[in-house]
Amino acid sequence: MDDNPLLDLTGLPRFSAIKPEQVRPAVERVLEDNRRAVTNLLEDPEQADFKHLVLGLERLGHRLGRVWSPVSHLNAVASAPALREAYNGCLPLLSEYASELGQNRQLFEAFERIASDDATLDATQRRLLDHALRDFRLAGVALPADGRKRFRELMTELSQLQASFEQNLLDASDAWRHHADNDAQVSGLPASTLRAAARTAREAGKTGWLFKLDPPTYVSVMTHADDPTLRERFYRAWVTRGSDQGDHDVRFDNSRLMERILDCRHEAAMLLGFSNYAELSLARKMAGSTDEVLSFLQDLAQRCRPQALREFAELEALAGRPLAAWDVGYYSEKLRQARFDLSDEALKPYFPVPRVLAGLFDIAARLYGLSISPRDEVETWHTDARYYEVFGRDGTALGGFFIDLYARSGKRSGAWMDECVVRAAFDPQISHPVAYLVCNFPPPDEDTPSLLSHQDVVTLFHEFGHTLHHLLTRVDYPSLSGINGVPWDAVELPSQFFENWAWLPEAIPLISAHHDTGEPLPADMLTRLRESRVFQSGLQSVRQLEFALFDFRLHAQYDPAHPGQVDTLLSQVRSEVAVVPVPDYNRFAHGFSHIFGGGYAAGYYSYKWAEVLAADAFSAFEEVGAFHGATAQRFLDSILAVGGTRDAMEAFIEFRGRRPDAAALLRQSGIAA
Ligand SMILES: [Zn+2]
Known part of the structure; x- marks a missing residue:
């Protein structure tokens, strides 16, 4: 057991030494240690203070995170049957532990006592306690015994219902x-x-x-x-x-599952004292109230719709006939080709990976004074993967990131940033943050580097924005550092914000050069590329707003006494927002995985919400220049560095000097405000 590499936390994970059969013993060992440690902490009245109890819990969570992170990472980037089985086998152990901790009444009461009795706590420590107490309450800890039991039953039933919803979709597609x-x-x-x-x-x-x-x-x-x-x-x-x-x-009809999912969510919300599930969802978000979200979405829909109608009319003019839903993608592509004459194939030779990465690091240096250097002696999980160390302006080591860019078999599709090590600095031994940045770009071949489409470049910038958020944190407590404790509707701010640099005329020359000749991207191609960014932004916006409004109203207005609300509400939202005609047989909601299969319930609006924040934050740079040092420093200090220690709205106001305004997004999308 002692030579289990997963339990060795002295350095970065020893990926090549990790064997599937070591996963479960390592996880069981940490959970057992943690349970014993929680009991010991609670038994000792001397330890019932912030320093011992609250930080003790931080330490336990941090250790569990560090042990589990390489397992879930390897399962995503180097999957094999034995590892997948070990990984899946641990998921119930972890969720059981989490719900046990969340409903631990004694722990909750001890945290409450510290919050009310300890007058010496600073603002960050108070916030840590507030978050912890909120999460205890949202796990049902404050309910009487039968309420706690009912809450657990509802959560279990919900996870089964959501999994069945997803399975039906997969089965229907597969058949x-x-x-x-x-x-x-x-x-x-x-x-x-x-x-x-x-x-x-x-x-x-x-x-x-x-x-x-x-x-x-x-x-x-x-x-x-x-x-x-x-x-x-x-x-x-x-x-x-x-x-x-x-x-x-x-057999694959989700109708009854959807009703039951909505019932369970509604009942859980009522148990916790909310009047609907949308209120429960907002308890952990930046948006203040259901009314605020609804008017945010309705206002945007109203402002985007005229543009969407014009864009749809343009498509019909091109086709010379009224268009059905299945014609829109086709004629959009025709219009895009006619207008921009800019194919991925023509652009790709100008975006070879080595050039893009060098330019990306240069941009990070210009904005935040970072220097980023490869450390090839650091062990990774595949020859494609590489480790980089990150230093701040004054040369101090801040942390690092692994980067794994190319598609291969055994690797989950998509692109993401994940945490390898979360910053923790309350023990003498400081943990510096380490991230995984993973993409699925086409691999290089013997004599040509990997050539990226511009969409790939934007994806890389998006994930690098998350990586900076994780790495540049100055927070000492893991549950609030980096992206932790940041509300869901604000967590995409740093990533979407950073995408802007992939589109800037002063930044594109840094990240592009023809892979053979070294020639810069021709000026007319650069212009057409930039113009293509806002192509059909009206149609795209109303579509996202339709989904967001449907999701939010469904969870805010749900009434278990009146089944059948899904279809009527969807038709109603469409009649108010949608531009493209939809046939009667369309059952979009039945395949809406984000909200029925996963965690976006009453949270789909977060995409637009964060887009508004990101565009408005970026507009501060439009006023003074994309590499304006003091503005970048302010963004770092107010947003990137603070993790979950600040209220997200206060942090935004500190950076921008006012509340967020949708005008910047509308302007940047080519939609008049
Ligand atoms: Zn993201």
Whole structure:
């Protein structure tokens, strides 16, 4: 046991030494140690103070995080059956431990006593206690015994219902196929889509093409297929997944699960003393009230809709006929080509990874005085991955990050930042923050570096923005440092904010140069690239706002006495906001995983909320220059460094000198305010 590398926290994780069979013993050992430590802390009245009890809990959580982080990371970037099994096997242990801690009455009361009796606590320590007490209450700790039990039952039922919702969607998609066997039917589709479909056909003993209903195929058909009947067939299949409509098996119908999910959430919220689930969701967010969120969304919808209507009319003019929902993606692509004549393929040679990374680090140096250097002797999990150390302006070591950019088998798709080590500095031994930055870009080949589309570059900047938030924290307590304790609707501020530098005329030359000739990106391409940023921003905005309004109103207005609200509310929101006509069979809600399968319930608005914050924060730089030192320093001091120690609205006001205003987002999106 003592040579279990997962339990060795003296340095960075020893990835190559970690074996799947060591995962469960390590996790069991830490949980057992932690349980014993909690009991010991609570038994000793001498230790019932901030320094012993509260920091003791911080220490226990920090250790568990450090042990678990490399496991969940490896499971995401180097998955193999044995590791996946070990990982999945530990999830129930971890959630059981978390709910046990969250409902520990004795611990809660001890925290309450410290909060009320200790007059020496500073603002950060008070905030740490406030957050902890809030989370205890939201875990149901203050309820009488039968209420606590009921709350736990509801949480268990909810996680099962949400998993079944997701499973139905997957099963419905997996069971669906479309067969085509003449060229006219598949006209317009890119070669990569056709190759995948031809392979599926061969495997099924068929000729021609057999299409699946996975997201890349769906998007490809909607964007490129010349035949409107093919597009409609895919559209119908996609928007009826998990419902009573379309050609899916009725076993996959999510209708009853959705009602039950809403019931459980409503009951849990009522138990905790809220009048609906939306209020419960806001208890941990930056937005102050359900009215504030609703008027935020309605106001934006009203201001974006005229632009969306104009953009839709433009598409109809191009097509020369009224358009159906399944025509929009196709004609948008046609219009984009006609207007910008700017393909990914033409841009990619100017964005080779080494150049993009060097420019990215240069931008971080200009803004925050960082110097970033590779440390090739640090062990990683794959030859593609590399470790970088980060130093501040005065040369002090701040922390580091692993970067793993290329797609490969066994790696989860998408891009993300995750925590390897969270900053902790209340013991003599300081933990410096370490991040994982993971993307899925095309790998390099023998003589060509990986060439990125501009969208890839924006993705890298987004994740690097999260990485800076994690690394530049000055908070000493792990539960409030970096992204921890930052409300969900504010956590995308640093990432979306940083995306702006990937679009700036003064920054693009730093991150681009032709990989063969070293030539800069031609000026006219730069101009067209920048103009393409706001293409159809009206249509995109009203779509996001429709989803956000539907989600929020559904959870704010839900009444368990009146089933069947999902479909009527969706129609109502559409009639107020949507621009593209929707056929009656559309059951978008039945496939809305964000809110029925996962954590975005009454929180989908967070995307727009954070976009407004990010655009408004960036507008401070538009006024003084993108590399204005004092403004960057203020952003660092007020936002990046403070983690969860400050109220997110206060921190924003400190940076911007006023409350957030949507005008900057509308202006940057090319929508008149
Ligand atoms: Zn993000």
